[in-house]
Amino acid sequence: MARITAGVGSSHVPAIGAALDRGRTHQPEWRPIFAGYEWSQRWIAAERPDVIILVYNDHASAFSLDFVPTFAIGCADSFAPADEGWGPRQVPEVIGHPELAWHIAQSVILEEFDLTLMDRMDVDHGLTVPLSLMFGQPTAWPVRVIPLAVNVIQYPAPTANRCYRLGEAIARAVATFPEDLNVQVWGTGGMSHQLAGSRAGLINREFDTLFLDRLSEAPDALRVMPHEEYIREAGSEGMELIMWLTMRGALGPRVRELYRFYHVPASNTAVGHVVLVPEETGERSVTDDAVPRSAAA
Ligand code: DHB
Ligand code: FE
Numbered sequence: 001m002a003r004i005t006a007g008v009g010s011s012h013v014p015a016i017g018a019a020l021d022r023g024r025t026h027q028p029e030w031r032p033i034f035a036g037y038e039w040s041q042r043w044i045a046a047e048r049p050d051v052i053i054l055v056y057n058d059h060a061s062a063f064s065l066d067f068v069p070t071f072a073i074g075c076a077d078s079f080a081p082a083d084e085g086w087g088p089r090q091v092p093e094v095i096g097h098p099e100l101a102w103h104i105a106q107s108v109i110l111e112e113f114d115l116t117l118m119d120r121m122d123v124d125h126g127l128t129v130p131l132s133l134m135f136g137q138p139t140a141w142p143v144r145v146i147p148l149a150v151n152v153i154q155y156p157a158p159t160a161n162r163c164y165r166l167g168e169a170i171a172r173a174v175a176t177f178p179e180d181l182n183v184q185v186w187g188t189g190g191m192s193h194q195l196a197g198s199r200a201g202l203i204n205r206e207f208d209t210l211f212l213d214r215l216s217e218a219p220d221a222l223r224v225m226p227h228e229e230y231i232r233e234a235g236s237e238g239m240e241l242i243m244w245l246t247m248r249g250a251l252g253p254r255v256r257e258l259y260r261f262y263h264v265p266a267s268n269t270a271v272g273h274v275v276l277v278p279e280e281t282g283e284r285s286v287t288d289d290a291v292p293r294s295a296a297a
Contacts, residue, residue: 013266017091051100075105100146108173188243257274261273
């Protein structure tokens with residue numbers, strides 16, 4: 001059977017991709033950031049995941065405001081890098097896992113959890129920058145990737161709790177996929193940052209630290225936080241942090257934090273990164289509020 005073995009949280013700042021692609025990793029402002037991922041690069045080389053379910057948001061690269069899916073799952077064979085600003089990154093094409101993607105879609109949609117099915121989708125820095133941070137600059141990515149795009153751009157966005165519950169539903173789906181696959185779930189975006197307006201440049205280290213503590217130990221407190229609180233504490237784009245809760249929801253009630261990294265600044269944002277593993281509890285790890293109440297009674 002397929003199994004979720006770990007979760008990774010990571011910022012996806014586009015300037016990090018540009019620094020890497022332009023050979024600037026050793027410049028003083030970038031060196032600490034890439035150093036902060038060296039442990040994780042060694043860890044993931046040993047873990048050798050088969051598939052990453054990569055939760056990220058599109059930044060007007062694949063979707064315009066003409067259509068805005070709340071959740072979109074990439075079911076294609078492959079996904080081309082795209083990007084705004086610096087242009088498409090010269091990174092390998094992203095190879096999907098259509099069989100597992102369709103299985104997840106089937107499972108969660110029949111649990112009444114709607115996803116938009118994407119047979120073609122270009123993927124921007126939200127997805128490719130975390131891949132680069134974790135795997136460096138290979139000629140081909142050493143893993144298959146199922147992109148899962150979440151709308152955190154156009155209101156109304158999904159709640160933090162819905163993101164978490166999507167992670168739980170994904171875990172149920174993965175657990176019923178018959179192939180023996182080592183699957184990781186990644187959540188990207190954040191940490192505190194605001195790109196425009198009177199609070200542009202906002203960084204809130206205290207909130208970011210609290211978020212990382214609670215992500216492992218008390219995720220329920222993050223699930224019930226309204227968008228307004230994420231935005232007030234972490235900035236308008238800091239709301240991307242709700243995507244980390246999908247990763248967390250997929251890991252079950254208890255996790256162990258293997259690694260944490262936090263650094264200010266990258267571009268004008270705070271960079272955060274964690275590696276979490278599920279703690280074996282013996283019991284099935286997810287709540288099942290997708291079961292119709294009459295059936296559950
Ligand atoms: C920037 C853009 C992002 O999407 C993000 O998550 C962080 C920073 C930026 O433009 O600097
Ligand atoms: Fe972003």
